[in-house]
Amino acid sequence: MDLETFPRPGVTVDLALLTVIDAGGPDPQLCVLIQSRTDPDGYALPGGFIRERWTVARTVADVCDRKVGITVDPTVPIRLLKVFDDPDRDERTWAISIAHAVFLPQSDLAGARGTLVPVDADGTLPLPEALRFDHGQIVAAAVDSLRERYEFRYRDADPVADPDFFLPEPFTLHQLRKVHEAVLGEPLHKDNFNRRMKKVLEPVLRDGRPVLAENLRGRPAALYRRARKHGDDVAR
Amino acid sequence: MDLETFPRPGVTVDLALLTVIDAGGPDPQLCVLIQSRTDPDGYALPGGFIRERWTVARTVADVCDRKVGITVDPTVPIRLLKVFDDPDRDERTWAISIAHAVFLPQSDLAGARGTLVPVDADGTLPLPEALRFDHGQIVAAAVDSLRERYEFRYRDADPVADPDFFLPEPFTLHQLRKVHEAVLGEPLHKDNFNRRMKKVLEPVLRDGRPVLAENLRGRPAALYRRARKHGDDVAR
DNA sequence: GGAATAGTGTCTTTCAGACACTATCTG
DNA sequence: CAGATAGTGTCTGAAAGACACTATTCC
Numbered sequence: 183m184d185l186e187t188f189p190r191p192g193v194t195v196d197l198a199l200l201t202v203i204d205a206g207g208p209d210p211q212l213c214v215l216i217q218s219r220t221d222p223d224g225y226a227l228p229g230g231f232i233r234e235r236w237t238v239a240r241t242v243a244d245v246c247d248r249k250v251g252i253t254v255d256p257t258v259p260i261r262l263l264k265v266f267d268d269p270d271r272d273e274r275t276w277a278i279s280i281a282h283a284v285f286l287p288q289s290d291l292a293g294a295r296g297t298l299v300p301v302d303a304d305g306t307l308p309l310p311e312a313l314r315f316d317h318g319q320i321v322a323a324a325v326d327s328l329r330e331r332y333e334f335r336y337r338d339a340d341p342v343a344d345p346d347f348f349l350p351e352p353f354t355l356h357q358l359r360k361v362h363e364a365v366l367g368e369p370l371h372k373d374n375f376n377r378r379m380k381k382v383l384e385p386v387l388r389d390g391r392p393v394l395a396e397n398l399r400g401r402p403a404a405l406y407r408r409a410r411k412h413g414d415d416v417a418r
Numbered sequence: 419m420d421l422e423t424f425p426r427p428g429v430t431v432d433l434a435l436l437t438v439i440d441a442g443g444p445d446p447q448l449c450v451l452i453q454s455r456t457d458p459d460g461y462a463l464p465g466g467f468i469r470e471r472w473t474v475a476r477t478v479a480d481v482c483d484r485k486v487g488i489t490v491d492p493t494v495p496i497r498l499l500k501v502f503d504d505p506d507r508d509e510r511t512w513a514i515s516i517a518h519a520v521f522l523p524q525s526d527l528a529g530a531r532g533t534l535v536p537v538d539a540d541g542t543l544p545l546p547e548a549l550r551f552d553h554g555q556i557v558a559a560a561v562d563s564l565r566e567r568y569e570f571r572y573r574d575a576d577p578v579a580d581p582d583f584f585l586p587e588p589f590t591l592h593q594l595r596k597v598h599e600a601v602l603g604e605p606l607h608k609d610n611f612n613r614r615m616k617k618v619l620e621p622v623l624r625d626g627r628p629v630l631a632e633n634l635r636g637r638p639a640a641l642y643r644r645a646r647k648h649g650d651d652v653a654r
Numbered sequence: 655g656g657a658a659t660a661g662t663g664t665c666t667t668t669c670a671g672a673c674a675c676t677a678t679c680t681g
Numbered sequence: 682c683a684g685a686t687a688g689t690g691t692c693t694g695a696a697a698g699a700c701a702c703t704a705t706t707c708c
Contacts, residue, residue, distance in 0.1 A: 189470040190426035193514065234425040235505035235512050265498055265516060269471035276471050278429065280501060280516075335697085336572075356660080374697055376661085394705095400659025401705035571670080592687080610670055612688085630679095636686025637678035 192277035195241045196229035196317065198263070198324035199250070201288045202348035202364050203298055206357045210348075210364040212328075213298035214321050215250065215291065219314070226314040227321070228296065229279065242282060251295045260284055263323040266316050279316075283324035285331075285346035301325055303367035332365040334378055341378050343408050352386045354395050354403035355379060384409040428513035431477045432465035432553065434499070434560035435486070437524045438584035438600050439534055442593045446584075446600040448564075449534035450557050451486065451527065455550070462550040463557070464532065465515065478518060487531045496520055499559040502552050515552075519560035521567075521582035537561055539603035568601040570614055577614050579644050588622045590631045590639035591615060620645045 199215040216225045228249045232241045239260060246254045266279040291298070306322065334341030344353075349361045355376045363370050383406040386393045394402035435451040452461045464485045468477045475496060482490045502515040527534070542558065570577030580589075585597045591612045599606050619642040622629045630638035 188428065188467055190428055191468065192424065192426055193429065231424055232427065232503075232514075237503045237505065238501060239503075262498065262501055265474060267468075267473045267475075269473065278468075354660090371698060373699075377696085397659070397706070399657075399707060401661080403660055590687090607671060609672075613670090630687095633679070633686070635680060635684080637688080639687055 189276070192272075192275050193232045194229050194277055194279045195232060195238055195245060196227050196266075196279050196281045196320060197242060197245055198227055198281065198283045198320050199246075199291065199294075200283060200285050200301075200324055200328055201291055201298065202361055203288050203300075205288060205349040205361050205364075206353060208360075210360050211300045212325070212364050212367070213300050214324070215294060215296045216299055216317075217249070217296040224314045225297075227281075227317045231277075238280065238282070242284065246284075249295070251293060252291060254284065254286065254290065258284060258286065258290075261324075261327055263320060263327060268316075271316065281320040281323065283320075283327055285328055285348075287346075287348050287350070289350075301367075329366055332362050334362065334370075334375065340382050343379055343382055351407040352393070352405035353407075354405060355383075356403055358383075358406070380406075382409050383407065425512070428508075428511055429468045430465050430513055430515045431468060431474055431481060432463050432502075432515050432517045432556060433478060433481055434463055434517065434519045434556050435482075435522060435527065435530075436519060436537075436560055436564055437522050437527055437534065438597055439524050439536075441524060441585040441597050441600075442589060444596075446596050447536045448561070448600050448603070449536050450560070451530060451532045452535055452553075453485070453532040460550045461533075463517075463553045467513075474516065474518070478520065482520075485531070487529060488527060490520065490522065490526065494520060494522065494526075497560075497563055499556060499563060504552075507552065517556040517559065519556075519563055521564055521584075523582075523584050523586070525586075537603075565602055568598050570598065570606075570611065576618050579615055579618055579642075587643040588629070588641035589643075590641060591619075592639055594642070616642075618645050619643065 201213055201215075202210050203213050204210045215228065217228055218224070219226050228245050230241065230245045230249060232238070233244075236244070239256070242260050243254060243256065246252050261283045263281040263283055266281065269276055271277070271279070301321065306318065328346070331342070331345050343358055344361055348365075349357060358379060359370055359372065359375050362375070386405040386407055392404045395405055396402065437449055437451075438446050439449050440446045451464065453464055454460070455462050464481050466477065466481045466485060468474070469480075472480070475492070478496050479490060479492065482488050497519045499517040499519055502517065505512055507513070507515070537557065542554070564582070567578070567581050579594055580597055584601075585593060594615060595606055595608065595611050598611070622641040622643055628640045631641055632638065
């Protein structure tokens, strides 16, 4: 088989960078980073070609570095979403796009080039302009993938408190719930949410007493952090 | 940007074809199709390079046709699993592999080249020889993907009876449960399974009376088919 | 004190899981 | 008849969801 002589597609990696802005604040919102571009005018997700003998992970890091201007912790998972393979999707050349999602705390996106656009409850963008190419579908797939992770009601399984670390520790149950609501796009039942989440949290103690948050109004809430299960690493 | 002059990877599609053999019989089993190969000797999943300007779907159909010798219904979903991008994974050239799974009834695999190997409960193959490349991981990912679909206990959601049509209609609740058990690799509770599944099934009637199966022993069981929800197409 | 939020205790409903009992077939 | 499998009805325990009531802050 003459492997080298077959025509080969250009392979690009497109990235849906999702975050929750204002996590811990009064109205956190799930957002995606989009960038305006010129060749065909409009908005698109950041992305780039895989360079010779690079991996997807290295390409993602490179796109984040050169196109977005941020440095992404190499331990942050890169989630495969979808492959776009319509041979005519890029009018310039035969290219396939491998769409990935990366979920980052807002602090990791400080100084990023582009715009953080809030995502509607149904996974679409409230934009007058649709995204170029098939990037609207990528955002929807990224949001679906994230929402699965933030579901806390699965049978026989402990919930995970903010698995993608949008919310810095320590936090109150109220803040945690607001973040989950922002991700899921729907209100959650307070009682049930608290009951389930407490099982996987531990209160922050000082001198054996729970540390309380300083609220604007009302009774101060206890502060929690994610419980360290044994066999669990401290870092993600 | 000089798109055409960048070195490009070879892109292959590797396929985990999963089926349940003996569906409806006494001991159905979840199997994957593997093929023996010579270049490096051993077993591997069927796969092949994407040809110029072909889509993944067309490549999958081509691999099934030329390498496996079967014709796959174009409406059967092709599920993206994983991208293998280690630049040294193929010693011959820079190639990335996009692994997909296809779930087929055994009848669609009649005459297929290769061997149907049963999958262990933990998603591994009971093989003395491991699969070439990273194909063992692909099988595990394919099994995971399938098992998610055959879970019937999700909250607030109706279960789906044999969503990948391993079992031909009509069937008894016993046969349906055996198929789900084969996929999930664990025994299911009969009472609960029947109660939940009945909601999405309808009994097969003749002259207004339920049609019964002809059993070897015991009281004959009623036959069911998947209920047609309105807005649901007859075909998959 | 009153508004606002946190936290506790309890009740109801739902459903997974268990089990007893009946029904209907074969040998 | 005994053995086997199908199907029904009922009970229990756990957990979701709802709600009442108390606790603690700021104004």
